[in-house]
Amino acid sequence: MTDYSIPQKTLDPTFAHLEHPLIETARMFAGNRAALSGLAMFLIIVVVSLAGPWLYPTDPFEMVWSPFSPPGVKGFLLGTDYLGRDLLAQIIHGGRATLAVGCAAALLSVFIGITFGALSGFYRGWVEEILMRITEFFQVLPTLLFSMVLVALFGASLPMITFAIGIVSWTGVARITRAEFLKIRELEYVTAARSGGASNANLIFRVILPNALPPIVVNAALLIGFAVLFEAGLSFLGLSDANVMSWGAIMGNNRPYILLHGFTIMYPGLAIFLTVLSISLIGDGLNDALNPKLRNR
Amino acid sequence: MQFLVITLRRFGLGLGLLLAVLVLNFLLMHLAPGDVADTIAQDAGGLDAEVMAQIRKDYGLDLPLWQQMLKYFYSVAQLDLGYSFYYNQPVTTLILEKLPATLLLIISAQVVSILIGVVLGVIAARKPNGLASHFVTILSLVGYAAPVFWTGIMLIILFASMIPLFPIGNMVDVTVERTGFAYMADVLHHLVLPMLTLASIFIALYSRLARASMLDVLGSDYVRTAQAKGLSEFQVVFKHALRNALLPVVTTAGLVFSGIVSGAVLVETVFSWPGLGTLAVQAIVARDTPTILGILFFSSLVVVVANLLTDMVYRIIDPRIQASHTQEM
Numbered sequence: 096m097t098d099y100s101i102p103q104k105t106l107d108p109t110f111a112h113l114e115h116p117l118i119e120t121a122r123m124f125a126g127n128r129a130a131l132s133g134l135a136m137f138l139i140i141v142v143v144s145l146a147g148p149w150l151y152p153t154d155p156f157e158m159v160w161s162p163f164s165p166p167g168v169k170g171f172l173l174g175t176d177y178l179g180r181d182l183l184a185q186i187i188h189g190g191r192a193t194l195a196v197g198c199a200a201a202l203l204s205v206f207i208g209i210t211f212g213a214l215s216g217f218y219r220g221w222v223e224e225i226l227m228r229i230t231e232f233f234q235v236l237p238t239l240l241f242s243m244v245l246v247a248l249f250g251a252s253l254p255m256i257t258f259a260i261g262i263v264s265w266t267g268v269a270r271i272t273r274a275e276f277l278k279i280r281e282l283e284y285v286t287a288a289r290s291g292g293a294s295n296a297n298l299i300f301r302v303i304l305p306n307a308l309p310p311i312v313v314n315a316a317l318l319i320g321f322a323v324l325f326e327a328g329l330s331f332l333g334l335s336d337a338n339v340m341s342w343g344a345i346m347g348n349n350r351p352y353i354l355l356h357g358f359t360i361m362y363p364g365l366a367i368f369l370t371v372l373s374i375s376l377i378g379d380g381l382n383d384a385l386n387p388k389l390r391n392r
Numbered sequence: 393m394q395f396l397v398i399t400l401r402r403f404g405l406g407l408g409l410l411l412a413v414l415v416l417n418f419l420l421m422h423l424a425p426g427d428v429a430d431t432i433a434q435d436a437g438g439l440d441a442e443v444m445a446q447i448r449k450d451y452g453l454d455l456p457l458w459q460q461m462l463k464y465f466y467s468v469a470q471l472d473l474g475y476s477f478y479y480n481q482p483v484t485t486l487i488l489e490k491l492p493a494t495l496l497l498i499i500s501a502q503v504v505s506i507l508i509g510v511v512l513g514v515i516a517a518r519k520p521n522g523l524a525s526h527f528v529t530i531l532s533l534v535g536y537a538a539p540v541f542w543t544g545i546m547l548i549i550l551f552a553s554m555i556p557l558f559p560i561g562n563m564v565d566v567t568v569e570r571t572g573f574a575y576m577a578d579v580l581h582h583l584v585l586p587m588l589t590l591a592s593i594f595i596a597l598y599s600r601l602a603r604a605s606m607l608d609v610l611g612s613d614y615v616r617t618a619q620a621k622g623l624s625e626f627q628v629v630f631k632h633a634l635r636n637a638l639l640p641v642v643t644t645a646g647l648v649f650s651g652i653v654s655g656a657v658l659v660e661t662v663f664s665w666p667g668l669g670t671l672a673v674q675a676i677v678a679r680d681t682p683t684i685l686g687i688l689f690f691s692s693l694v695v696v697v698a699n700l701l702t703d704m705v706y707r708i709i710d711p712r713i714q715a716s717h718t719q720e721m
Contacts (some may be wrong), residue, residue: 115590233701234647235409236416237691239654244684247676248424312596320537327539328658338423346542353559357549364542371537 123384130380136373140366144190153184155340176349176359185345185365192341193367196257197323203261204322205268206317209304212272215282223273230269238263239328246334253336260325268314275307309385313378320374327367342367350352395707403704406696413692415470417685418461424681427528429453430478431681473689474682478675483686487668491690493563494667496579497660498652498694505594506645510638512595513602514629517637520607528599535596540655544589544662551585558585561664586592586663590655594648598641606637639710646702 114122124130143150174182211230215223242259249255279285279305288302329335330343331350342363349359416540423491429447433439439447448454452463467474473483516528516573552560559565563582570578610633628706667685 125527162594231405232409233685234414235692235695236413237650237657237688237695238655239657240684240688240691243657243672243676244420244688247679247684248420248681324539328541328654329539331539331658332661333677337608351549353545354553358551360545364539364545367542368538369587371539372533375537 120384127380129376130383133373133376133380136369137377140190140370140373141194143187144194145293147187147190149186151184153181154162155180155185155188172359174344176293182345182359182362185340186363188368189340189342189345189363190366190370192253192336192339193323193326193343194370196253196260196326196341197319199257200260200264200322200325201315201318203257204265204318205261205311207261208265208268209272209311211265211269212274213276213299213304213307215269216273216276217295217303219381226269227273230266233263234266236263239325242325242329243332243334246329251334251336253339256326256334259329260322264318264321264325268311271310271314272307275310276303279304279306304353310382313382313385316374316378316381319345320371320378323367323370323374399700399704402700406700408695410689410693411465413689414465415461417689418424418464421681421685422457423449435477452601457531468689473686476675476680476683478678478680480681483682484582486671486683487686487690490666490671493665494656494660494669495694496583497586497665497667498656500583500651501590501656502594502645505588505591506598506641507666508591509595509598510602510634510641512599513604514606514634514637516599516603517606517610518629525603528603532596532600535592538592540593541658541662543592544586544659547585547589548662558582559694561662563666586659589662590652590659593655594652597644597648601641601644602637605640606633609633609637635709639706640696642702642706642709646699649698649702653691653695 174187176182190361211226242263243261245259246256285298285302290299293302326335326341327343327346330341331347333347335341335344335347345363346360349356353360429439429444429451432447433444434698452460455463471484475481476483476486479486512524512528512531516522516525519525548560551557559582561582564570564575564578565582566576610629615628615633618628623632656667657669657672659665660667661673664670668691671688672684674680675687
């Protein structure tokens with residue numbers, strides 16, 4: 096007589112042998128040397144920028160010595176700028192505005208991008224049609240020029256600059272979110288939740304979005320770096336808040352003197368370079384940790 | 393035939409996008425503080441209210457908003473983008489004068505970065521753990537993280553100031569009058585540094601992309617078949633694999649065109665390259681709203697045209713893509 100009973104699997108019913116996905120991600124991230132050094136570098140930059148005024152109390156706007164003193168003269172480690180202000184103080188204090196604008200602008204574009212991507216990927220039809228046309232519009236618009244126009248017409252204040260950066264940088268997030276939503280909305284657990292009577296808002300926020308997050312998180316991290324670069328570009332062109340020191344503003348101020356006093360541009364540029372580099376390393380590490388399939392690329 | 397239909401459809405979409413840019417331009421012009429009358433009054437050192445009202449009437453600023461907008465569309469359709477009171481020239485004349493310099497810069501930078509990027513990517517993909525592969529990884533990180541204007545300044549300091557191989561800026565040597573071939577050579581000599589600066593960001597992007605997609609393609613069945621047939625490695629890589637590996641590069645090349653125009657603004661400023669970017673920065677300093685909005689429109693036009701061309705190239709490389717295809721967003 097044949098035994099038709101289902102064979103018993105020897106699975107631990109408490110799933111204790113499985114790691115929580117977040118822990119697994121964290122473990123993979125921690126095993127990635129490049130990503131860890133990026134994270135360490137980024138943390139150092141953030142801490143120094145936040146604690147700057149206590150670590151190095153010299154006023155970045157005060158003229159302390161003759162203009163363009165080369166690095167090292169009179170104890171000014173990085174020298175002085177075109178007005179004789181301490182360059183090291185400017186870089187340490189300038190990090191705050193640069194990082195604040197970068198993070199706020201990235202947050203704004205992630206918010207817009209998720210909204211556009213989620214709505215168009217979930218509802219499809221005419222909603223998708225309209226939202227995607229708007230996304231295309233922002234892809235065609237030369238971003239820097241548009242932000243320049245906004246800042247020039249409505250004033251170079253930190254909130255306006257943040258808005259001008261955030262409003263043009265969200266198209267990537269929208270595309271990724273939409274693609275994830277298109278993929279996930281067809282999956283069985285979404286159908287199950289829907290037939291269980293879940294409302295649309297519930298489906299979007301509690302069922303689909305959490306599962307769509309990994310690539311969005313990676314993109315959001317990279318967006319901070321993009322926004323930092325963008326802010327630097329605007330300030331370099333002279334579109335910065337004159338009352339706030341930022342890395343881009345230091346370079347914009349000293350722009351006319353690059354041939355004779357290149358160091359006044361080199362150091363703030365290096366600060367931006369290291370910041371964006373560390374963010375890219377973190378982003379790549381997150382990408383590898385969240386998509387183990389892609390790791391061998 | 394189908395090719396024509398799709399191209400026409402794309403063309404229509406492009407026109408729609410440009411119309412949207414015009415609406416945006418119009419709104420910005422009206423939201424911005426101050427109008428034409430204010431500008432003229434400022435130039436004249438103050439005018440009384442009656443004259444200002446007359447000027448507003450002459451320029452049609454007393455009409456309802458939608459009529460003004462239609463008037464604006466009508467004049468743009470006739471290539472009239474308004475008048476720059478700062479330069480005392482029609483904006484269109486001003487822009488057409490500067491456009492060739494910008495086009496030369498962005499097109500050469502795009503071509504050079506795709507060429508170098510793809511070559512680097514292919515070399516790196518053939519030995520995924522080799523030296524070239526690590527080089528591409530590092531290059532793509534460094535090329536992206538360095539602000540483009542900073543790269544430009546560092547290149548000027550290195551290759552124009554310390555080792556005077558290239559001029560520090562401008563598009564031609566104004567102290568010597570040249571014609572014909574000598575003139576072109578001079579322009580190319582001036583082009584090298586700004587072009588490399590602008591290309592640096594995109595070389596990083598393309599080499600990384602080309603490496604990833606080449607790795608994908610090299611692992612696929614049809615490449616293994618080609619290898620099994622005994623084709624030389626050159627034939628396998630360049631005749632069989634490259635064509636498919638190029639697709640993501642072409643898609644991205646279309647997507648980043650607006651980024652290239654943005655980068656060009658910064659690069660032009662650093663190298664005093666006499667193009668639309670330097671004009672835009674000067675117009676912003678001078679608060680010359682018609683000029684800056686005209687540039688916004690023209691550069692959007694450049695991006696739309698570039699996207700149309702990219703789309704055609706994409707369909708030539710990959711004939712599988714037909715009417716049903718709308719480029720993957």
